[in-house]
Amino acid sequence: MESLKKNIIFNNIDKLNGVGAQLSKYLKKRNIEKIKDILFNLPYSETDRSKIVNLNKLEVGKIQTIQVVVKKLNFPRIRNLPNKIICEDKTGKVEITYFNSREGYLKKLFPINKELIISGKINLFNKKYQITNPDYVTNIDDKEYVNKIIPKYHLTKGINEKKYRKISEQVINNLPIIKDWLSKEFLKENNFPTWTDSIKTLHKAENKQDNLSPAYRRLVFDEICANYLVLSENRKRIKKKKINKFFTSSLSNEIKNKLPFKLTNSQEKVLYEINNDLKSNTRMFRIIQGDVGSGKTIVSLLSILNVIESKYQCALMAPTEILAKQHFDLAKKIFDNKKINIEFLTGKTDYKKRKKILYNLEKGNINFLIGTHSLFQKKLKFSNLGLVVIDEQHKFGVKQRSDFAKKGGKNCDVLLMSATPIPRTMMMSLYGDMDISRISEKPAMRKKIITLSKPENKIKELWPLIKKQVEKQNQVFWVCPLIKESPFLDYTSAKKKFDIINKRYPNKVGIIHGALDKSEKEQTLKKFLNKEIIILVSTTVIEVGIDFPNANLIIIENSNKFGLAQLHQLRGRVGRGSNQALCILLYKDGLSKNATKRIKILKSNDDGFFIAEEDMKLRGFGDLIGYQQSGIKNFRFADPIYHENLFYLADKYIKKVKMISDNDTHHFLLKLFDRAEIINQNFD
Ligand code: ADP
Ligand code: MG
Numbered sequence: 001m002e003s004l005k006k007n008i009i010f011n012n013i014d015k016l017n018g019v020g021a022q023l024s025k026y027l028k029k030r031n032i033e034k035i036k037d038i039l040f041n042l043p044y045s046e047t048d049r050s051k052i053v054n055l056n057k058l059e060v061g062k063i064q065t066i067q068v069v070v071k072k073l074n075f076p077r078i079r080n081l082p083n084k085i086i087c088e089d090k091t092g093k094v095e096i097t098y099f100n101s102r103e104g105y106l107k108k109l110f111p112i113n114k115e116l117i118i119s120g121k122i123n124l125f126n127k128k129y130q131i132t133n134p135d136y137v138t139n140i141d142d143k144e145y146v147n148k149i150i151p152k153y154h155l156t157k158g159i160n161e162k163k164y165r166k167i168s169e170q171v172i173n174n175l176p177i178i179k180d181w182l183s184k185e186f187l188k189e190n191n192f193p194t195w196t197d198s199i200k201t202l203h204k205a206e207n208k209q210d211n212l213s214p215a216y217r218r219l220v221f222d223e224i225c226a227n228y229l230v231l232s233e234n235r236k237r238i239k240k241k242k243i244n245k246f247f248t249s250s251l252s253n254e255i256k257n258k259l260p261f262k263l264t265n266s267q268e269k270v271l272y273e274i275n276n277d278l279k280s281n282t283r284m285f286r287i288i289q290g291d292v293g294s295g296k297t298i299v300s301l302l303s304i305l306n307v308i309e310s311k312y313q314c315a316l317m318a319p320t321e322i323l324a325k326q327h328f329d330l331a332k333k334i335f336d337n338k339k340i341n342i343e344f345l346t347g348k349t350d351y352k353k354r355k356k357i358l359y360n361l362e363k364g365n366i367n368f369l370i371g372t373h374s375l376f377q378k379k380l381k382f383s384n385l386g387l388v389v390i391d392e393q394h395k396f397g398v399k400q401r402s403d404f405a406k407k408g409g410k411n412c413d414v415l416l417m418s419a420t421p422i423p424r425t426m427m428m429s430l431y432g433d434m435d436i437s438r439i440s441e442k443p444a445m446r447k448k449i450i451t452l453s454k455p456e457n458k459i460k461e462l463w464p465l466i467k468k469q470v471e472k473q474n475q476v477f478w479v480c481p482l483i484k485e486s487p488f489l490d491y492t493s494a495k496k497k498f499d500i501i502n503k504r505y506p507n508k509v510g511i512i513h514g515a516l517d518k519s520e521k522e523q524t525l526k527k528f529l530n531k532e533i534i535i536l537v538s539t540t541v542i543e544v545g546i547d548f549p550n551a552n553l554i555i556i557e558n559s560n561k562f563g564l565a566q567l568h569q570l571r572g573r574v575g576r577g578s579n580q581a582l583c584i585l586l587y588k589d590g591l592s593k594n595a596t597k598r599i600k601i602l603k604s605n606d607d608g609f610f611i612a613e614e615d616m617k618l619r620g621f622g623d624l625i626g627y628q629q630s631g632i633k634n635f636r637f638a639d640p641i642y643h644e645n646l647f648y649l650a651d652k653y654i655k656k657v658k659m660i661s662d663n664d665t666h667h668f669l670l671k672l673f674d675r676a677e678i679i680n681q682n683f684d
Contacts, residue, residue, distance in 0.1 A: 006178050009036040010671055018166050026158040036672060038171045039199050040219075040636060043151030046205035047161070049119045049136075050148050055092030058122045058129050065119040065147055067140070068094065070110045075103050082132070085110045087118070094129045096137075109137055117143050135161060151205035172203050181665040190649065192218040211642055220638045224429070224650035226673040227635070229666060231432035232654060234398060235285065238405045238414070238433070242283045245310045245386060245411075249275060252305040255334055259298070261443065266290075267299050270437040274303045277413065277435070278310075278387070284413035285405060287393070287431055289421065290439030291608035292544065292572030293446065296417045299439070300389045301331055303415065308340055308367045312386025315408075316370045319392050320518075321346045322525050323545045327391070328370045335368075345371035376407055389415045392545045398433065419544055419572070421565065421608035423616045425640040425647045426624060432651070440609070449575040451603045453559070453585040462555065462584065463504075466535070470505060475528065475551040476535045477573050480513075481558035487514030490539040497557075498537045505535060513539040544569060549577035559585035560595035563623055564615035567598070568608055594618055617641060636673070 012034060014024050027033070032041055049065045058064060068087035075083050082097040083106055096118060098106060110116070120134030136146040155164055180187065180194045187194065191214050193201060198215040201207075209215050256263065263271070270288055277284035290296045304314040316331075318324040328344045335342065343357050343366050360366045364383035369375060388408045393401075393416040405414050422430055454461065469476050478501065480494040491513045498511040510524045510533040521541065528536045531550065540562075554574045559567060567585070575581030585599055601614050616624060621640050640647060670676040 006176055006668070008176065009034070009039065011035050013038065013167065016167055016170055018163075018170075023159065023163070023167075026156055029156045030154065035171055038168055039175075039203075041153055041168075042202050043153050043205060045152040046208065047150045047152050049146055049150055052117075052147065055089050055094050055129065057091070058094070060122050060124045060129075063119065063121050063135070065117060065136075066094065067115065067117055067143075069115050070112055073107065073110060073112070075106075087116070092129070094131065095125075096134060097130055097132045099133070101133075115140050117146050119146050149205045151203055168203070172200060175199060181668070186653075190221075192221065194218075195222070211637075211639065216637065217643065217646060220643050221646050221650055222669060223635055223638050223673050224643075224647055225654060226669040226675050227429055227638075228432050228650055228654045229670060230675050231398070231429075234402055234433035238285045238402060239282050240410070241281055242411045242413070244281050245278060245307065245312060247275075247279045247306065247310050249306045249309070251309045251338065252302045255305060255338075256302060259334070261445075263298070264295065264439070264441050264443055266439040266441045267295055270439055271299050271302055273435075273437050274299070274415065275306060278303065278306060283405075283411075284387075284415065284435070285433070286414070286435040286437060287416040287418060288437045288439060289418055289427075291421055291442065292419045292569060293576050294419075294439040294442050296419070296439060297327060297330065297391075300391070300415060300417060301334065304331075304368060304387060304389065305335070305340075307387040307413075310386070312384050313361070313364070313366065313382045314368045314387045314389070315375050315382070315385060316368070316389045317375045317391065318370075318372060318545065320546075321348065321372055321522055322529070323391065324370055324372050326547055331368065331370060340367045341365060342368045342370065345369060345374055347372060347374045349374075376404070382409075385409055385412045387413045387415065389417065391417045393418050401433070419569070419608075421568075421612040422624065423609075423613045423621075423640065425644050426616070426621055428647060428651050429640075438609075447575065447578075447580050448606055449571055449581045449583050451571065451583045451585065453587060453599045453603065456557070456586050456588050459586065465553070465582075469553050470508065470534050473531065473534065473550075474553065474579070475531065475548065477548075477551055477554040477570075478535060478537045479554065479556045479570055480537060480539055482540060482561045487539075491515045494537055494539050501535055501537060508534040509537060510535070511537045512541055514541050540566070540570065544572075547576055548573060552577065552579050552581045553584070554582075555584045555586065557586045558588065559599070560587045560591055563619055564598050564601060565608070565612045565624065567602055568606075568611045571602070571606075572608075 012024075013019050013027060013032065014021070016035070019027075030041070032038055047063055049063065051065065052067045053064045055066060055068070058066075066087075066089065068089050070085060070087050072086040073084070074086065082099045083101060083103065085096040085106065087094050087096060096110070117136065117138050117140060118131060118134050119136040120131040123130045123132060138146055150161065150165070152161070153164055153168070155161075175196050178196055180196075182192065186192075192198070193215050195218065198218040201213075201215040202209050202219070211220075274284070274286065277286055288296050288299065300316065304316065307314050316324075316327055318327055324346060325344065328342065331342050341360075343360070345354065345357055349357070357366065357369070358379060358381070361369060362381045362383055385408055388404060390404060401416070408414060416434070427436060466476060478497060480490065480497050482490065494511055494513045498509060502509045510528055512521045512524050524533075524536070525546065527533050529546070529548065551574045554571060556562070556567065556570055562570070571583045574583065585602070587595065587599070591599075598618065601611065605611060612624065622634065638646070667676065
């Protein structure tokens with residue numbers, strides 16, 4: 001094969017010598033389709049075939065290499081018996097056996113008295129050493145090829161080491177000298193090898209590279225850069241120039257001063273950041289990150305007020321009807337008699353009302369529309385939409401984010417809110433396309449939720465506690481075991497629990513779980529909100545964001561099966577009112593070390609960001625809440641726990657270096673890490 005050119009690494013592997021349709025099919029199973037996939041399929045271990053072992057020193061069960069002379073070939077005429085070749089060296093004998101190999105082929109491979117190198121796994125059969133179907137049989141001349149330490153790759157059925165080596169060595173030995181996209185100085189500064197050298201080093205079996213080695217870190221850096229490039233592309237396309245909004249904030253100041261509480265410093269800071277964006281002449285694309293109960297809603301409403309006062313329309317979207325309704329009620333309350341026309345629209349709004357809303361929206365008679373996803377239907381036309389706010393947005397990925405931005409129109413600012421604390425390193429990977437505001441403190445008077453843990457067999461001790469709560473009309477959440485990712489398994493356990501509790505408190509208990517449809521769930525939640533039911537048994541489906549000021553106790557069964565961040569979010573369902581709230585974590589006996597640690601962290605801490613960091617350390621980033629939906633591809637090499645500093649380095653690099661304007665490199669990196677399609681998908 002001629003020396004590879006840069007873009008050849010995106011060619012299909014079927015262009016390589018020795019790769020036919022069958023082999024392509026097998027390799028595809030391991031996600032190897034292009035040449036670069038072979039480069040990125042790094043060895044996980046190695047096989048040492050480097051020593052020639054005397055036949056009296058063979059070790060059963062090991063892969064070993066021998067140098068022997070062929071003495072005798074034996075082809076039994078009885079079916080199912082293997083063909084045998086007897087070989088020897090000065091110290092002993094060995095049998096090479098083959099099942100299902102043709103006589104002619106073997107005769108050619110093993111000429112009598114010929115000296116050969118054979119490598120394979122040593123067995124003992126009838127007290128004789130055997131190698132069955134050896135991995136290699138070669139002439140002494142080709143000794144070098146076999147007699148060494150050979151990288152071991154993850155392969156699938158149908159491909160053995162010998163076959164795969166032919167392909168991988170063909171590719172790696174002919175790697176093009178690619179002009180590196182990182183400058184010599186930068187490489188040196190960070191102790192990175194060139195890309196080509198990194199690949200070569202990582203495929204060498206002799207000196208194994210761990211994930212902190214310079215060669216590996218180099219690939220990690222590239223991968224993180226590719227990821228940030230996607231987000232920065234998203235950002236570039238969204239954060240465009242907009243018409244300057246004439247801006248005032250006298251109304252919001254007036255209302256702020258009338259609130260029954262004082263904003264926290266954090267809330268003030270975020271409000272200031274948002275106002276600056278609103279005033280600027282580029283579109284806002286910002287996310288407010290704040291733990292459950294940190295008070296994001298009021299910040300968004302005050303920002304909305306500023307935009308309305310500046311004569312633009314606003315829209316606020318929430319993931320569920322109940323949450324949207326809570327926002328609507330709150331907005332009506334605090335914007336009372338300010339001549340602001342607020343409307344509420346969901347999928348359930350009846351035809352007549354909807355028609356009226358659509359009409360008034362287009363005429364500009366409605367200042368503020370609150371609702372669910374239906375705010376984004378095509379028929380809806382605003383006369384001059386200035387700001388879209390999307391609450392609890394952690395369920396939306398990169399694609400949805402740019403969709404929201406597109407739908408708002410050119411002059412529309414976009415504000416997202418999320419209660420899912422994300423560790424700092426992951427924040428850049430997930431939301432690098434946005435500006436980030438963090439509400440890091442909670443309202444001062446808020447009482448800390450007391451968190452206790454109890455083994456499940458002491459569940460009886462809970463009944464008096466529940467009795468007390470019910471007598472006081474305090475509401476209770478009862479979260480049921482997470483058995484497996486199946487709505488039906490969850491369903492049965494929640495149902496059982498419901499039956500038990502319902503016997504004690506007839507007509508006071510409700511149940512929600514994943515097997516119910518959305519409107520059934522909402523109906524029960526509404527009943528709970530209106531205190532028609534006192535105890536709510538549920539799986540983990542309880543929506544984030546809804547305020548249940550009267551719920552003070554949450555019981556979480558099988559708590560050891562949940563991740564830290566998830567437990568923290570569940571716990572955040574209670575403790576929003578003025579009463580002391582309590583969270584009880586039930587666990588099965590025999591807690592693992594990690595589970596014990598999780599419970600300990602939760603008991604002593606209520607900072608969602610800290611908890612998210614710990615969660616990532618304990619379980620890895622793939623398990624973070626919202627990560628699966630984020631639309632961010634899993635990293636192949638990078639791991640925020642091991643490579644945290646590279647995430648920061650890449651962030652700085654992308655922002656500083658004009659690589660982004662170098663389209664060629666840009667595209668190359670995106671293609672290299674399979675991220676090009678995210679961008680195309682978003683913007684065509
Ligand atoms: P989240 O950030 O989870 O969306 P919310 O905006 O729903 O939190 O606020 C939770 C509760 O805290 C609400 O009842 C709200 O009125 C109250 N709250 C918000 N800010 C403050 C504050 N600065 N001081 C006291 N209570 C506040
Ligand atoms: Mg909220």
